[in-house]
Amino acid sequence: MSSPLSESGPRVNQVVNLTGPGPAVAVVQLVSKLSVKDNLSEAALQIQRAALQGAKLIMLPESFAVFGDPQMVSYGAEASIPKSGLRLWLSQQAQANKVWLIGGTIPCQGGISDFKKVRSACFVYDHEGAEVARYDKIHMFDVDIADSHGSYRESDTFEAGDELVVIDTPVGKVGLTICYDLRFAEIHAKLVDLGAQIIVNAAAFTKTTGQAHWHILLRARAIETQCYILAASHGGQHDHRQTYGHSMIIDPWGEILVELGEGPGVALARINLDHLQAIRTAFPLKSQRRLI
Numbered sequence: 001m002s003s004p005l006s007e008s009g010p011r012v013n014q015v016v017n018l019t020g021p022g023p024a025v026a027v028v029q030l031v032s033k034l035s036v037k038d039n040l041s042e043a044a045l046q047i048q049r050a051a052l053q054g055a056k057l058i059m060l061p062e063s064f065a066v067f068g069d070p071q072m073v074s075y076g077a078e079a080s081i082p083k084s085g086l087r088l089w090l091s092q093q094a095q096a097n098k099v100w101l102i103g104g105t106i107p108c109q110g111g112i113s114d115f116k117k118v119r120s121a122c123f124v125y126d127h128e129g130a131e132v133a134r135y136d137k138i139h140m141f142d143v144d145i146a147d148s149h150g151s152y153r154e155s156d157t158f159e160a161g162d163e164l165v166v167i168d169t170p171v172g173k174v175g176l177t178i179c180y181d182l183r184f185a186e187i188h189a190k191l192v193d194l195g196a197q198i199i200v201n202a203a204a205f206t207k208t209t210g211q212a213h214w215h216i217l218l219r220a221r222a223i224e225t226q227c228y229i230l231a232a233s234h235g236g237q238h239d240h241r242q243t244y245g246h247s248m249i250i251d252p253w254g255e256i257l258v259e260l261g262e263g264p265g266v267a268l269a270r271i272n273l274d275h276l277q278a279i280r281t282a283f284p285l286k287s288q289r290r291l292i
Contacts, residue, residue: 013265015258016053017249022272023171025057025198026050028104029247029260029267031236032067036075039065042264044093050266051097056127057171058097058266060104061232061247062120062179062202065089068239069157076107076118082131087123095129100169104202104232105137105178107158117159122176122202124167135176136161139184145208152206154180164190171271172197175227179203182217185224192225192286197276199225203233210244215256223254226280228271235262252276 018024028046032039043064050058065086066075078085086106094101103125107118120137138161140154164187166175175191175198182201191199199221205214210233222229228251235245248259249269257269280286 013260013263014049014053015260015265015267017258017269018054020270020272021274022270023056024054024268024270025171025230025249026053026055026059026266026268027230027232027247027249027260028058028060028064029233029235029245029263029265030061030064031234031238031243031262031264032061032064034068034071034239036065036071039067040089046264046266047093047097047099047101050268051099053266053268055099055268057100057102057169057174059102059200059202059230059232061234062105062204063234064104064106066107067204067234072107072118072157073109073116076109076112079106079108079121080110080112087131090123091125091129091131094125094127098127100127100171101125102174102176102200102202108136111136112159114159117157119161120154120158120178121161122178124174124176133165133167133176135165135178136163137178137181138162138164138187139180141180145206164194166191166194166196172228172273175199177201179205182221183213185221188221188225188227189289192227196225196227197273198228198230198271200230200232203231205233205244207242207244210246214244214246218248218250219254219256222250222252224285226252226276226283226285228252228276235260252279
């Protein structure tokens with residue numbers, strides 16, 4: 001059973017389900033604002049909490065540090081240099097907490113073609129702080145929504161990536177996705193073809209779209225890929241918009257193992273690859289695909 005834990009003092013927004021075998025993993029939920037310093041302070045606190053609960057791999061949400069367009073290009077230029085800026089911060093957090101860290105996203109101009117924009121880049125670090133992977137968000141959130149923000153045009157600020165990434169980690173083979181990628185089932189199928197056993201999604205889903213589609217899409221991706229899904233999002237009122245939250249971990253059968261509500265916090269669960277393999281053996285979806 002999932003259960004909230006509390007520490008001495010104020011109640012901690014933390015949900016843990018560590019029953020059964022397998023290594024523990026964690027998703028961090030934030031409500032980042034325009035202050036990068038404050039955002040990093042909160043993220044560091046939540047990473048430490050997850051590590052103290054035994055998480056071997058921890059992931060942050062999309063735009064965990066820089067949540068606001070005016071700062072994107074300057075931080076993106078800094079992040080184009082390895083071992084500097086936010087990339088250095090992520091490396092230090094992974095090393096200090098002895099965990100693998102999936103760094104949500106940071107703006108990065110490394111490899112970009114239009115220097116008026118940035119890439120929404122997810123960097124991954126091992127427990128010694130070594131940078132082991134980078135994935136650039138492929139699908140841009142260019143939509144109109146009936147909320148207070150109204151129109152979202154990520155392509156005005158971000159340049160899309162074009163390469164899928166699956167990496168070996170101590171908890172399994174991890175495929176990387178970011179927020180709006182969730183709506184495109186075909187890339188999730190390709191991640192499975194590349195060996196993914198776990199698919200992560202670093203997000204900042206709006207409250208409107210989250211209420212309508214977040215749970216449905218995440219559980220569908222878990223069921224159809226037969227992967228564990230780790231979804232780390234923002235949840236609450238930001239300076240200029242509102243996000244849905246409900247960061248969660250889902251097993252390959254589509255069962256939600258842990259789920260947060262709103263506000264900063266962490267959720268932890270175990271990855272059981274024997275359970276995953278049993279599901280894939282009983283339902284051999286990959287070998288049964290006809291239209292590919």
